[in-house]
Amino acid sequence: NRMPKNQQTERTLDALLERARGIAQLAAARTQAIDQQRRLPDDLLTAIKESGLFRVMQPSHWGGYEMDLGTFVRVATEIAKGDTSTGWVYCILGIHHFWIGYVEPELQQEIWGKDSHVLMADSFAPVGKAQPVAGGYRLSGRWSFLSGLWCSDWVAVGALITPEHGDRPEWAMCFLPKSDYRVDDQWHVVGMQGTDSNTIVVEEAFVPHHRIYWLERAQRTGESPGHKLNPSPLYRSPFIAVLGLALVPAAVGSARAALTHFQQWIEKRVPIYSTSGTSQQGMASAQIALAEASTTMDAVEGLMLRCADEIMALPADRRIPTERERMRYYAWRSYMVRQSIRVVDRLFELSGGHALYLHHPLQRIWRDVHATGQHLALHFEFAMEGYGRSLVGLPSGMMM
Numbered sequence: 001n002r003m004p005k006n007q008q009t010e011r012t013l014d015a016l017l018e019r020a021r022g023i024a025q026l027a028a029a030r031t032q033a034i035d036q037q038r039r040l041p042d043d044l045l046t047a048i049k050e051s052g053l054f055r056v057m058q059p060s061h062w063g064g065y066e067m068d069l070g071t072f073v074r075v076a077t078e079i080a081k082g083d084t085s086t087g088w089v090y091c092i093l094g095i096h097h098f099w100i101g102y103v104e105p106e107l108q109q110e111i112w113g114k115d116s117h118v119l120m121a122d123s124f125a126p127v128g129k130a131q132p133v134a135g136g137y138r139l140s141g142r143w144s145f146l147s148g149l150w151c152s153d154w155v156a157v158g159a160l161i162t163p164e165h166g167d168r169p170e171w172a173m174c175f176l177p178k179s180d181y182r183v184d185d186q187w188h189v190v191g192m193q194g195t196d197s198n199t200i201v202v203e204e205a206f207v208p209h210h211r212i213y214w215l216e217r218a219q220r221t222g223e224s225p226g227h228k229l230n231p232s233p234l235y236r237s238p239f240i241a242v243l244g245l246a247l248v249p250a251a252v253g254s255a256r257a258a259l260t261h262f263q264q265w266i267e268k269r270v271p272i273y274s275t276s277g278t279s280q281q282g283m284a285s286a287q288i289a290l291a292e293a294s295t296t297m298d299a300v301e302g303l304m305l306r307c308a309d310e311i312m313a314l315p316a317d318r319r320i321p322t323e324r325e326r327m328r329y330y331a332w333r334s335y336m337v338r339q340s341i342r343v344v345d346r347l348f349e350l351s352g353g354h355a356l357y358l359h360h361p362l363q364r365i366w367r368d369v370h371a372t373g374q375h376l377a378l379h380f381e382f383a384m385e386g387y388g389r390s391l392v393g394l395p396s397g398m399m400m
Contacts, residue, residue, distance in 0.1 A: 024082025080253025084368035085194030128159030191371030
């Protein structure tokens with residue numbers, strides 16, 4: 001059912017969260033189709049688009065809401081409570097509506113000029129090979145893990161490129177329309193099947209200069225060409241810190257859903273071999289586990305919102321985080337995901353053999369939430385090593 005126009009356009013936090021809960025309910029009812037199709041069903045994706053939630057951090061120039069990171073992570077967390085894949089796809093595609101605001105105005109016009117709902121997938125791995133030619137570069141390469149690929153009309157992929165008049169290669173992102181790559185269907189995975197985080201192959205595609213975003217340079221200077229079109233302080237926020245935190249709600253929302261399922265389970269379960277006749281609801285072990293897991297998630301969500309607020313509050317004249325700040329954000333977000341995974345692990349263990357069945361929601365959350373933690377931008381050991389190095393005065397050696 002399509003929601004009334006006034007509900008689509010209302011932009012209060014409560015209204016956005018209410019819409020997010022509606023999307024979560026739709027997703028929870030479609031989990032089997034999501035896994036079987038390895039992508040979100042068309043009606044579910046349409047519902048997200050029509051809800052306006054992709055527009056939370058999109059520039060107002062393109063009809064976006066131009067809201068803050070705290071609002072975005074709250075909305076994303078609510079969606080992920082219904083289904084991890086749906087939450088992840090929202091996180092990725094929704095935050096891309098923020099990052100397109102950083103690129104050349106000419107490229108923004110190409111992407112959104114005819115339809116400001118157009119979506120984009122990406123892979124930051126700088127594995128592409130780019131050769132300079134008149135007017136731009138010839139790009140070739142193979143990139144994996146482009147979440148939301150099936151519904152995206154554009155992709156952005158990483159490469160190390162030596163700029164004109166430059167003396168060394170720099171990390172850059174190259175934007176390509178659908179016609180410039182082919183999909184190599186590799187997305188057969190144990191978790192988050194519905195994200196279609198697939199693989200693309202590019203062979204000698206021409207990338208004009210305006211479709212290159214010099215990511216490394218932007219990180220170094222705090223300046224991006226999109227500032228000419230989108231002058232709001234929002235689009236001077238530290239790019240990688242924002243995109244990194246936007247991945248966290250998929251795990252946080254999933255752990256919250258696991259808590260709900262566990263609580264419902266223990267309220268009705270009587271252990272078969274119990275001689276006391278006490279339901280699991282009345283057992284101290286279940287009560288303690290539920291309380292500890294709830295407290296952990298309260299702390300995780302508090303840290304997530306604190307992180308969002310700190311990133312948004314960086315002074316206008318110092319939008320480039322120090323290395324220690326960058327590494328702290330990396331450590332925080334990886335810690336939040338690690339704690340979410342541990343909560344799900346514990347609840348899964350306590351749910352007994354029935355949780356092994358494929359129809360049981362906890363086993364699905366268990367697989368999905370572990371998949372979120374495999375993302376490099378959420379990698380716990382890398383993050384803690386980098387942060388630890390910065391704390392003792394050593395270079396982190398990381399771009400995250």
